[in-house]
Amino acid sequence: MTAAVRADLTNLDHFANGFPQDLFARLRREAPVRWHEPTEHTPKGTGFWSVHTYAESREILLDPAVFSSAQGTVLFDHPWAGYMMNMMDNPRHARLRRLVSGGFTPRMVDRLEDELRRRTETLIDAAVEMGQCDLVEAVTSELPLQAICMLMGIPQQDRHLLSERVHHVFDVKDGSTAGGSAAAATESLLQYGREIVAERRRNPQDDLLSVITHAHLPDEDPSHLLEPEIDAFFQLLFGAGADATRSAASWALVAMAADPTILDTVAGDPSVLTTLPDEAVRMMSPVAHNVRTATRDYELAGHRISAGDRVVYWLASANRDEAVFRDPQRCDVRREPNPHLGFAQGPHFCLGASLARLELQVILRQFAARVERIELTGDIEWTRSNKYNGINRIPAALTSRRTRSAPRAGRPAGVRGAGRRAGRCPAGDRPQ
Numbered sequence: 006m007t008a009a010v011r012a013d014l015t016n017l018d019h020f021a022n023g024f025p026q027d028l029f030a031r032l033r034r035e036a037p038v039r040w041h042e043p044t045e046h047t048p049k050g051t052g053f054w055s056v057h058t059y060a061e062s063r064e065i066l067l068d069p070a071v072f073s074s075a076q077g078t079v080l081f082d083h084p085w086a087g088y089m090m091n092m093m094d095n096p097r098h099a100r101l102r103r104l105v106s107g108g109f110t111p112r113m114v115d116r117l118e119d120e121l122r123r124r125t126e127t128l129i130d131a132a133v134e135m136g137q138c139d140l141v142e143a144v145t146s147e148l149p150l151q152a153i154c155m156l157m158g159i160p161q162q163d164r165h166l167l168s169e170r171v172h173h174v175f176d177v178k179d180g181s182t183a184g185g186s187a188a189a190a191t192e193s194l195l196q197y198g199r200e201i202v203a204e205r206r207r208n209p210q211d212d213l214l215s216v217i218t219h220a221h222l223p224d225e226d227p228s229h230l231l232e233p234e235i236d237a238f239f240q241l242l243f244g245a246g247a248d249a250t251r252s253a254a255s256w257a258l259v260a261m262a263a264d265p266t267i268l269d270t271v272a273g274d275p276s277v278l279t280t281l282p283d284e285a286v287r288m289m290s291p292v293a294h295n296v297r298t299a300t301r302d303y304e305l306a307g308h309r310i311s312a313g314d315r316v317v318y319w320l321a322s323a324n325r326d327e328a329v330f331r332d333p334q335r336c337d338v339r340r341e342p343n344p345h346l347g348f349a350q351g352p353h354f355c356l357g358a359s360l361a362r363l364e365l366q367v368i369l370r371q372f373a374a375r376v377e378r379i380e381l382t383g384d385i386e387w388t389r390s391n392k393y394n395g396i397n398r399i400p401a402a403l404t405s406r407r408t409r410s411a412p413r414a415g416r417p418a419g420v421r422g423a424g425r426r427a428g429r430c431p432a433g434d435r436p437q
C-alpha cells in the first residue's frame with residue numbers, strides 16, 4: 006500500500022494550503038475507491054468509503070435510493086439531518102423542493118441582475134480606489150451576502166450579523182460541529198428567522214421568504230412547509246448562498262492575478278462568461294466532498310459496500326478526473342462541455358446554481374471592465390477544511406484600466422438570460 010493510499014483524509018494538515026490535488030491524482034490512479042479506517046475525527050469510531058473518481062461519484066449522486074442523504078451529508082452526526090432539504094430523501098425531499106423551487110426560478114434570479122451589477126460596480130470601484138485591499142473582504146464575500154439578502158428579503162443591515170451566526174452554526178472546519186457558541190448562535194438565528202417569517206406571513210412581499218412561507222401544493226400532504234423545515238431552510242440558504250459562491254469567485258480572481266490574459270479575455274470578449282463561471286466552479290469545487298449512507302449492500306467499482314456504511318465522495322477530485330476532463334489541472338476559460346459535479350447532479354442538484362452563475366458573471370465582468378491588473382501582495386490564505394474549499398484572504402494591489410469605457414449595463418451577447426440558461430445543469434441532471 007503506497008503512502009497516498011494510506012493517507013488520512015480527515016487530517017486537515019493535508020488541506021491547509023488548498024485541496025491536495027497531487028495526492029488525489031494518485032488516489033484516482035491507485036485506489037479509485039477505498040475503505041478509510043476510522044480516525045479521531047470520525048464519529049463513533051467508524052470508518053468510511055472514500056470515492057475519488059468521477060464515474061463512481063456520479064453513480065452515487067444518481068442513485069439516492071441506495072445512497073441516502075437523510076443521515077446527513079457530513080462525516081459527523083449533524084443536528085439538522087432529516088430536516089434540512091439537502092439532508093433528506095424522497096418523497097419528503099421532492100415535496101420540499103417543489104415547494105421552494107418557485108423562489109429560484111430563472112425569472113426571479115434574472116430580476117436581481119441589474120441590482121447586482123450596480124452593487125458590484127460600487128464594491129469594485131471602492132476596492133480600486135483603495136489600491137490595495139483584501140479582495141475577499143472587499144468583493145467576493147460581500148456580493149453573495151448582499152445577493153442572498155435581496156433574494157430572501159432580509160434587510161441588508163442585518164447581513165453581517167446573520168452571516169457571523171451562520172458561520173458558528175456551520176463551522177465544520179475542524180471536522181466537528183462548533184463548540185458551545187453554536188447552540189447560542191443557532192438559537193438566535195432561529196429567533197431572527199421566525200420573526201421575519203411571521204412578518205412575511207402577515208405581510209407577503211415579492212421575495213423568497215414570502216414564497217416559502219406561503220408555498221401551497223394542494224396535492225401534497227401536508228400542503229405547506231412544516232415549522233422545522235422553514236427553520237432549517239432559512240439556515241441552509243444563508244450558508245449555501247453566501248459561502249460557496251464566494252469561494253468560486255475568489256478562485257477566479259486568484260486565477261486572473263496569476264494569468265492576466267484571463268482578465269484581458271473577459272474585457273475584450275465577455276461572451277467567455279458563458280463558460281468561465283462553470284470552469285471556476287470545477288477548478289475550485291467549493292464543496293470538496295459530500296457524504297451519503299448506503300441503504301443496502303451495493304457493489305461499487307468492485308468493492309462491497311454494506312448497508313449502513315458511510316460513503317464520502319470527493320467532488321474536488323472527481324472534477325479533475327483525467328478520464329473525463331482533457332488537461333484537467335488547467336483552467337480552460339472556454340471549456341465546453343464542462344460536465345463538472347461542483348453543483349452536484351441528480352435530485353439534490355444545487356438549487357442556487359442559476360444565482361451563483363449570475364453572481365460570478367457579474368463579478369468577473371465588472372472586474373475585467375475596471376481592473377487592468379491584479380497583483381498579489383502577500384500569500385493567499387486558504388480555509389483549513391476538507392469539506393469546504395475556500396479562500397479567506399487575497400491581499401492584492403489593483404491597477405485600474407486607464408479608460409473606463411466598458412459599457413456599464415452591457416451584458417455580452419450570449420450572457421443575457423444567464424439565469425435562464427443556467428437553470429439546467431450544464432451536464433444535465435440525467436446520465437450521459
Ligand code: HEM
Binds near residue numbers: 247
Ligand atoms: C458556486 C456556488 C455553489 C456551489 C458550488 C454549490 C454547491 C452545491 C452542491 C454540491 C449541492 C448538493 C448537495 C448534496 O448533494 O448533498 C448544493 C445544494 C444546494 N444548494 Fe448550492 N452551491 C452553490 C451556491 C448556492 C447558492 C447561491 C444557493 C442559494 C441561494 C444554494 C442553495 C442550495 C440548496 C438549497 C441546495 C439543496 C438542494 C437539494 O437538496 O435539493 N447554493 N449546492
